[in-house]
Amino acid sequence: MARRVGIVGAAVTPFKGKWYEKTYYELAQMATREAVKDAAISIKDVDAAFYGIYNDIFERTCIPEHPLHGIIGMQNKPGIRISCGGATGAYTTSAAHAYLAGERFKTALVLGVEKATDCFDFLSMSATPEVIKAIGWSGDSFFEQKLGWSASDSYAEVVLGYMDEHPGDLKPEITAQISSQLSKQARTNPYAQRQFDQVTPEEVVNSRYIVYPFKELEICVYTEGAAALILAEEETAKAIAKNSGKAIVWITGVGEANEHSFAGKNQKDMSRIMSDYLASHRAYDMAGIMDPVKAIQVVELHDAFVHQLEITAAEFGLVPLGRADSLIEEGIMLPGGRLLVNPCGGLIYCGHAVGASNIMSAWSARKELIERNLKTAVVHGTGSTIAQYTACQILEHE
Incomplete structure (x- = not known):
């Protein structure tokens, strides 16, 4: 029987139209740090990372998760990146849940980050044409x-x-x-x-x-920001909650x-x-x-x-x-x-x-x-x- 999985920590950065002063690395660090703090654990207590990053062009790299892994403290641990368009974040949570319920890990970080308006069109001096073009690559080629x-x-x-x-x-x-x-x-x-x-x-x-x-x-607007969850299987979740004093919200x-x-x-x-x-x-x-x-x-x-x-x-x-x-x-x-x-x-x-x-x-x-x-x-x-x-x-x- 699959194990129960709960959310024991969560955090978001401020969502902005443009984070001029932060890279997507720093936004990922901010959300991770606050989620771990919310769970009252150390990043060393997290067994695996699941990254929700939709668009390589936004981040200007084809493997945007690879530099994140070490700088958030997850080096030498498993890391998986999910990209499913607008459903990326929800699919990332589902993937982490499956691994925990299947007894692969006891804890997991679910981390989503996007830096959409780093795309820039120098002819119009605006991000809009490049962002639309980058999203357009999601369509059938x-x-x-x-x-x-x-x-x-x-x-x-x-x-x-x-x-x-x-x-x-x-x-x-x-x-x-x-x-x-x-x-x-x-x-x-x-x-x-x-x-x-x-x-x-x-x-x-x-x-x-x-x-x-x-x-x-x-309609929505272009946004830059990050969000993170700490998930844990049942026994670990109960131990974390006892230490943090925060309620567990179960993914049922x-x-x-x-x-x-x-x-x-x-x-x-x-x-x-x-x-x-x-x-x-x-x-x-x-x-x-x-x-x-x-x-x-x-x-x-x-x-x-x-x-x-x-x-x-x-x-x-x-x-x-x-x-x-x-x-x-x-x-x-x-x-x-x-x-x-x-x-x-x-x-x-x-x-x-x-x-x-x-x-x-x-x-x-x-x-x-x-x-x-x-x-x-x-x-x-x-x-x-x-x-x-x-x-x-x-x-x-x-």
């Missing part, structure tokens, strides 16, 4: 890249497919209210990139289109799924994010959750785009498909509602440092479970072209 593929239009394909299937859902006034609510939640997160960018629904509606139907204030369910996607031979149902549905229900099965509506209180969903957050909530069974707008219309995610959705501000307002984003979400979910004395959370990451990859974890606070 034979077809999608040649057509000018970008993350925004890729996700828009799925959203428009959903809107065709459910024409009364994802109404502009609702997506605007969700963005506004997320901005208010970021106000209490001192690590958020846009902590003080509170916006009204009217400002969201009146912001410019990036790619239809996404408005400027409904994990689930992953990757859909088929190939230009010209696409088998994906464009009105669904089936990877979200499959991964979440695999995690529910593992955690013994029969009814997620009754079981889950905290939700940290990957929200690079507000519309995608709504679809994901429906695929996760938290609201009905075709009625994702009930998140606002029925007050589900509003103050006093039954779900705490992206309390950190989500990727749109806390920031999307891709490899670190879902690890930051796990940090946030753990924090809310402990501070509010709640029981169950779900953490989610999605990525690749047309929301093809998903990984998620169920967290439980006893």
Whole structure:
């Protein structure tokens, strides 16, 4: 029988649009140091490292994890790097969980770091063209890249497919209210990139289109930062918690799924994010959750785009498909509602440092479970072209 695995330490750096004064090495060191400190252990007590780093071009090296290993104190120990687009952080946590549950290690560091805007275009004197180009390399090299593929239009394909299937859902006034609510939640997160960018629904509606139907204030921005977790198998976790005096948050369910996607031979149902549905229900099965509506209180969903957050909530069974707008219309995610959705501000307002984003979400979910004395959370990451990859974890606070 697989061993139980818990989170015994967690930390994030401030998320910023640009860390002028720090390299990605230093951001990784910052997050690692604080996570180890949070667990009240030494880096010498950590058996293995699992690195979530999405884009080699961002870090300007094809093996960005190799210089990190020694400078964070993990020399001569195992280290594995995971890259799965926007789902990188969640997949990295799943990988570490599997090794610990399978009795390979007793403790593990899960470390995500990204330095996106070190890319720079000297013709425009801006990072934006190079960042878009670097992300564009994630698309199919034979077809999608040649057509000018970008993350925004890729996700828009799925959203428009959903809107065709459910024409009364994802109404502009609702997506605007969700963005506004997320901005208010970021106000209490001192690590958020846009902590003080509170916006009204009217400002969201009146912001410019990036790619239809996404408005400027409904999408994430480029982010630099790092996040880290310390995971431990059950007996070690209990010993660490006894020493640190901090509660253990157990990972009771994990689930992953990757859909088929190939230009010209696409088998994906464009009105669904089936990877979200499959991964979440695999995690529910593992955690013994029969009814997620009754079981889950905290939700940290990957929200690079507000519309995608709504679809994901429906695929996760938290609201009905075709009625994702009930998140606002029925007050589900509003103050006093039954779900705490992206309390950190989500990727749109806390920031999307891709490899670190879902690890930051796990940090946030753990924090809310402990501070509010709640029981169950779900953490989610999605990525690749047309929301093809998903990984998620169920967290439980006893």
